[in-house]
Amino acid sequence: MAVRSSEMDLNKGSLFGKVLIFALPIMAMNILQLLFNAADMVVVGRYSGSEALAAVGATGSLINLIVNLFMGLSVGTSVVVAQDYGAGKPQTVSRSVHTSIAISIIAGFVVMVLGLLLCSPMLLMMGTPADIIHLSELYMRIYFLGIPASMVYNFGAAVLRAIGDSRRPANYLIISGIVNVVFNLFFVVALNMSVAGVAWATVISQYLSVFLILRCLYRTDKAIRLFPHQIRLDKQKLKDIVRIGLPAGLQSLLFSISNVLVQSAVNSFGSTMVAASSAAGNVEGFVGTTMNAYYNAAITFTGQNMGAKRYERIDSIAKICTMLVFATWIVLGGVTLIFGETFLALYTNNPEVIELGIMRLKIMMAAYFTCGIMNVYPGLTRGMGYSILPMLCTLVGACLMRIVWLVTVFRWYPTANILFICYPVTWALAGIGQVISFFYARRQVYKKAALEFSLADEIGASV
DSSP states (O other), rough: OHHHOOOOTSSSSHHHHHHHHHHHHHHHHHHHHHHHHHHHHHHHHHOOOOOHHHHHHHTTTHHHHHHHHHHHHHHHHHHHHHHHHHHHHHHHHHHHHHHHHHHHHHHHHHHHHHHHHHHHHHHTTOOTTTTTHHHHHHHHHHHGGGGHHHHHHHHHHHHHHTTOOOOOHHHHHHHHHHHHHHHHHIIIIIOHHHHHHHHHHHHHHHHHHHHHHHHHHHOOSSOOEEEEGGGOOOOOHHHHHHHHHHHHHHHHHHHHHHHHHHHHHHHTTTTTHHHHHHHHHHHHHHHHHHHHHHHHHHHHHHHHHHTTOOGGGGHHHHHHHHHHHHHHHHHHHHHHHHHHHHHHTOOOOHHHHHHHHHHHHHHHHTTTTHHHHHHHHHHHEEEEEOOOOHHHIIIIIIIIIIHHHHHHHHHHHHOHHHHHHHHHHHHHHHHHHHHHHHHHHHHHHHHHHHHHHHHHHHHHHHE
């Protein structure tokens, strides 16, 4: 019975309260995940110095580049399972779940191998400062050993969220995150393992989280129950998941490529700037990851209501998510600006690193709501079954325009200020495109619904 209490009926009743209740555990999960990642950087920065902090921070965009293509397929899982569940098709839900877990296992091992092979040459290609590159490579090699567990966890969490259960994935992350922090302190402070210590702590916590979520799926009595002997690729479900998830993965990949190029430009300013940008980026992440909870809510609510043919609720979901993005920007963005120096001081006591980090925070927070819009509206569009349009908007508005910015504006005025301004500019451009894409997909859905009702009336009249 505890399983049932974890779920919500997303197709009926008032939306605002349900969106917020659904988003809050994801928000808590994302913030906790970021806190645990921040703990890696705080522990290594405080006890191993700014070089170790820069070494860990310099790997983020490269790790995302290798991981995000496959991780994006979990978006396909969210949409396909949500639509099947909303349509009341338990057998189809089961096929989707077992196909998703099979995809995650295969993808996890592929990404692990790619990461181990590519980390060294790509760190060199990015121009990682010579005084930290050996530490960055060590961190990445250990980190990628945990990628198979991370991949399966994210797909499993996507399955649970798709049926309206956002609480248990958050609980499992809390448990694994606490374990991560404990091992961070033990490995780095007690054993003096520096970046290797935080990497091993992360790997251990990732395998604990995947154990918890697989146990949950195995023990449930719902349509999402996992039977190990049924884990296989169903051809039709694989096609459905890839149709939605591959464009999302390509979007994340292209986005990561642009971030790698920006990180390469950051690297050109030296390890002090790398440390400052890494710490500031971690602080900004608390605002971004909160907004990302609304993306997950948008994709799940839209997907289930599409499956239940409750098309009239889509506009309300969009309005609620937009209001929440603006509210989050005003509150958390304001807190970040007011207490930015205090937050950065947690990562390092180097005054130059803190000063440079404040500079980045001011630029980013000035228009961070555009980042939220850019992220939330693709969830609405994908929930309706349209995944190519959001990818194209990100490709042109964010990725391509960042490259253009780097080879034109930044080349003409090669300062850190000009470099970081490319983020809000490209967020705004991509956000406008994502809103336009949403209204296009919405119009297509309404046309299809009108045609279905018309055909139903004709059949009824003929009978």
